[in-house]
Amino acid sequence: MTSWNLAGLRTGQPLSHYSTYEIGGEARFVGRPQTQDQLQELLEMAYRSGITPIFFGGGSNMLFPDRPDPDAMFLTTREMTEIKLEGDRLYVSAGMSMSMLAVIGYGLGIADFDFTFLLPGTVGGGIYMNAKYFDRHISDNLVQVHYIDVQAPGRIQTVSREACNFGYKKSVFQANRSSWLIVGAEFKLSSSAQAAVLPTLPEMVALQEGKQPPIRLTEFASHFIQWLEGKEEAGGVSSTLAPMRRIIQDRMGKMHFSYPSCGSVFKNNYSVGEPIGKLADQLHLRGVQRGNARISPVHGNVIQNVGGATAADVVDLIRHVQDAFDRHYGFVPEPEVVIIEGKTSSLHQ
Template sequence: MMFKQESLAWHCSYQIGGVTHFFTAPNTYDEVIAVLQQCKAKGLHYFIFGLGSNVLFPDDLRNDQAFISLKKLAYWKNRTTNWFVSSGVPMSMLAIAGLLYNITDFELTYLLPGSLGAGIYMNAKYNQFQISDIIDRVYYIDLDRDNLFIQSISVSQCQFGYKKSIFQNHNWLILGADMKVIPSGDKDNELQMVLRRWLNLQDQSNLWTFYEFFAQELHLLAEKGIIIPDTLKSIERYRNSKSHFKYPSSGSIFKNNYDFGTPIGALVDQLNLKGLTHGGAMISPHHGNIIINMNRASAHDVEYLMQVIMNEIYKNFGFVPELEVVQT
């Protein structure tokens, strides 16, 4: 795999980021290992990500840093006893698979931006449901080893908690996972067609493109007579009511502090910070824990508003909220 010059703004849902001379998107596990070895040979630091839905890239980039997107590492294997899903598959694809195979456990993933690897890393959740509820075993590479090879770990050993996992404490690259499901029926061809349509899609990291794709796939399934559960309709109504896909963003900026009790968005609302702008960025008027890219915002614009929120919450409520968005 060769590196190329690329604007990182095209590879994250914030649509923010400078131009790097070292970008690549490997398609296979062998290519992933080859890229990592190439980075080592060139003395390059590297940052690995999926669809970039929870990342804020800098405006100015280091000359010795490579950026590796796994969004093309998208495989789905039906093993008859379970499913293996690779890290580049968007989490929302699980909801489509659930509809095809009449499995309700995957409904939480509908319209969750981001790829499965990132979802496992942060134990992505919707309401009381978490990604850790639906996976059985995770496959990964220990990047601290000289010889890179695929290992696996049981979900019971992954130390999952609220937006936490063992992967946040180790330099391990998630490659995919076995799903906690025994599929029945044969809808594999239909599922693979959806996956191919996704892989052929341009601008996968754009939130509106993402939303339109999966809303359309849901519509196509309804036309085939598949009943769309109220759960999925409710998710779509909620996310649209909060304008989650209207403007570029990374979703929630901060993790909720359950010891304190009140969600960060509600605290921001109490502080009358919603709608505050800096440069091209704005604290969303619809959700206080989202900072949106209103008009060609820079990373600095977003960081300024992040700091305002942290300062005001500390001053008024006595704690500093923990960042959920990843900064490189």
């Protein structure tokens, strides 16, 4: 086991520190590579030692277990934040915060990513779920995605946007969930930006110094709201800042950052005609609580951690909602949140 002394490997880490739910017990191994080389070393070591890698990014759509499997390595790409610009092509590593992408877009004078402002999570997790805000998706400007197949580590492979099979909260990466690890992606920008600008953007400087946006939702929101207020005070470009201001109003109005959560718990079922939140409201599910997990009083598709909730509390509420929907509407809503089984849990997603 001496060879486990690798760059980017931590032991005995509470997974609650890696999740916007602030839920999750102590993991024996957590991999936090900063470079592709470190990532490859961790994957090869896991492969050789029979340790199962469980991938994640910003932990904003994950429910980690109360008792994590000691034979698993929880591997986050969150610290892989390389960014390169060539003409109208922007390459970002999987760990780039989606909200930071909006900020960098602002610095480059393009509005391509303003919809990702205050969208928690990373580009890797965003591509996995085809993250969206209103009618815009992270896949809209995507050209191709680079990934490692952990069944054949050592080689970076590329998949085109067309082959990613993007749909509503859907991508080819979900079909290859335990084996395809996204390392980076290329986006086509609406106009060519000056590569020379990138290194001097204050946001880039902060990134290079390792100052990443916080995971805890209240701090995450303040971090970006302060940035916006600074730009507004300095007389920044109001046509780009105004949409970001509207996003703040929308998300604050829905209490997105008031309690730890994963945002929407279930995918909408468009064949039913109404979003899950509205259907839940008709069943008076808002405010229902199990342990320390509660259905948000302002949004029927959000389960909040009101303080010290366990994964079991959240799963209990998920099942409660699924049973109610099955009885009243005749279908079981599909979780959007990715539920990781613990050592003794029998839950299947």
